[in-house]
Structures are given as C-alpha cells and as structure tokens.
Amino acid sequence: MSEPGGGGGEVIEVIVVGGGPIGLAAAINARMNGLTALVVEPRTGTIDKACGEGVMPGAVTELAALGVHPRGRTIAGVSYQDGTRTAEHRFASDAGLGVRRTELHRALAERAAELGVRVEQGKVEAVEQRSDGQQGGAVSAHLADGRMFEGRWLLGCDGLHSTVRELVGLAARPRRVRRHDSRRFGIRQHFEVAPWADLVEVHWAPNAEVYVTPVSDAEVGVAVLGRRGTSFDEALASIPALAERLRDAKPTSSARGAGPLLQNTRGQRAGRVMLVGDAAGYVDAITGEGIRLGLAEARTAIECIVANRPERYEREWRRITRDFRMLTTGLVAAAKSPLRKAIAPLAARMPRLYGRIVESLAR
Ligand SMILES: Cc1cc2nc3c(=O)[nH]c(=O)nc-3n(C[C@H](O)[C@H](O)[C@H](O)COP(=O)(O)OP(=O)(O)OC[C@H]3O[C@@H](n4cnc5c(N)ncnc54)[C@H](O)[C@@H]3O)c2cc1C
16 A cells, blocks of 8 residues: 555655654654654554653753653752762753653653644655655655655654664664674663652762663662673662662563664765654763754754755754764763773762763753
8 A cells, every 4th residue: 555645635744754752853843843744653652762761951941942841850960979989960050850751752742743743653664765856856755564655854763773774874884793792782670769869860880880860759760871781680789879779669660771872874864864863873871861962953953944954954963962972982982991980089079070061961
C-alpha cells in the first residue's frame, strides 16, 4: 500500500522520523511556525528510555517556549563526589528539572496533539529524495509496512542508532573495535525514596559514574555510565553512602540500558534531510545535556526551513554543540585515564572553574 502526500491530499511540510522528545519538539516547533507536521514512530503509548533525566535549565526554557511544562522536581545544580571530596555548583539563575522520561513524553505528546501534529505508527526503512526544479523537490519516507509518506523536508530524530543517518550516508564509518573495548554504555533504574538533595549528584566510582537525579518528591533515578558489561548493582555497591541510602528503597522501574554512546557523523544535512538530536551525533551522557542540545537543534532546524536556508543548519549545529563536544570529549578522555581519580578532588579545589564548566553546559 502506498500513501503519497498526507493521504488526504494535504502536503506534509515536515516529516519527523522518531517520536522521542526531540522529534516531538521538532513537530511542535513546525506547527508553531504554521507548517504541517507528521511524526513516524514505531512505539505506541508512553515512551520510556534509558536516561539520567536531568533536564538542564536551558532545556526547561526551551520546553516552556513550546508550551510544554512537564511535572518534575526542581534541580538547583550539580555536585561531583568521590566519597571523600565533594564539589557543588548551584545554577546561577534558572533551575533545571528532574523529569521521568514517561512524564516528558506525555507532556510533549499532549502539546503536539493540541497543535494538530499527525502521528503514524511505523518504522522508516527507506528515504528517497527527488528534485523538482522550480518546485524545490520532495522527500519520501518508506515504512516497513509498505506505506509511504511524501513531504517537503524530513527530520531524522531517530536517536543514537539512527536509521535515517545510515540511509542518507551521514553515518561515519564505525571505528574498529579494539580487543580492549572502551566504548561506553548507560543503564538506569528508579527507586522509591524521598530525594535527599536538590542537586544532580555525580558519584565518581572506581569504574563508573553514578548519577542520582530527583524526579519527584518520592522518587529518584539512578543512571550508571561505564564500559560494556558494567554492572549496575556492582557500581552502586562501590559507593557505600549511596548504597546505604537506597538499601531499603523499592525499585520503581526495571533496569534499562542504552549505548554505545559515542556516535560520529559525517554531517547533519543531506539535501532535504536534516539530523536532529542524538541522531545528529553524540559524545556521551557524562554531562547530561542531550535534551537541551536536541531541543535547540530542533528549533534551529525549523527556523532554517522557515527561512528557506537549509544550508545554515550544519553551521548552527556546530555552534550549538561546540562546548558539549569539546568538554564532554575531554571529560570522557580524563574519565578513562589515570586522571580519573583527580576529577572530583580537582573540581572541589577549583570551584570557580567547576562552576564555569557546569554553567556553560547548563544553558
Ligand atoms: C544513560 C543515559 C543518561 C542520560 N542522561 C541524560 C540527562 O540526564 N540529561 C539529558 O539531557 N540527556 C541525557 N541523556 C541523553 C538523552 O537521553 C538523549 O539525548 C535524548 O533521549 C535524545 O532524544 P532523541 O529524541 O534525539 O532520541 P530518542 O529519545 O532515542 O528517540 C528516538 C526515537 O526514534 C524512534 N525510532 C528509531 N528508529 C526509528 C525508525 N527507523 N523510524 C521511526 N522511528 C524510529 C525510537 O523508537 C525513539 O522513540 C542520557 C542518555 C543516556 C543513554
């Protein structure tokens, strides 16, 4: 079966592949700019995902501008600790928010529906572009079930393992995995316990970073980042103070993982296709910024479409992600090196520098 255009004769201006937070935000942005938008997403219902769930202040502002106000727990800053030393930085102005991914999805999906975003369940398996001279061309998304949707632009918002990125030739060749696999992965789980801090706590365990994010008045999320095979329970047990706090807390979700986190790209645009969010390239979750960056990219991609200046998108993407790419790459390299042990003590000894780094990643 094929369904060109919108099925009902309507021209789809923006096809969004992936109904995660960034895909939904892109579609909301499109509608707020008067463009028709279709989201294609294989999963139904409320979507969950492995995430640290710390929404940085800049992301809270982006969400509010979209009319999206998820319920969560205020985050006043970020602390680094290693059992002996603690560095703490409180955000200079606005607060961040700890938000369950299911709640973030609910809030975004409701807003998208309110604005008339069309959502189709399906998995995109092929993308085709054609140029129409004066008309400017079109792009079509082919679904696994045989349906096809045609639109003016297509945004690949399909996450870390983006199919769109592969299909349009923007995936960088994967580097050979050495025998000693140092690629990083993440696992998260939630616990029923009243948060004991208003900060995202980053615990530097010997072999993993363990993030604690308050997500409501009665629940915290714990995310573990480390090499393949890192055990969630072992990482937790290696931080006695945290293990003690969670000892009697009931798990409220099952452990969920994601990775490898590092995803290199050759670019972010191919003709009428733009990559947005994790699909556009990702370094690591160590600085907890994916949502903030993805929301800014989604807004920018739609601005480029509205201004009919798609060629600007890649330059803007580089500008938006510059600090993230530089600082996160540096921090991951330090985390994998003998310098690892010095990270929390150095942050504690240099509070100004630590604060400046957290601020630059927060907005
Ligand atoms: C362990 C961990 C901790 C993290 N902690 C934080 C944090 O504290 N703060 C923060 O801001 N970020 C954090 N991140 C990063 C954050 O989770 C991501 O940046 C964010 O989810 C990106 O959203 P997205 O919409 O681009 O991708 P996703 O959330 O992955 O959504 C992609 C969607 O595309 C769909 N899809 C996939 N393939 C197709 C296809 N072929 N056709 C149609 N649809 C498709 C998927 O079903 C999915 O719903 C963390 C990540 C990890 C792994």
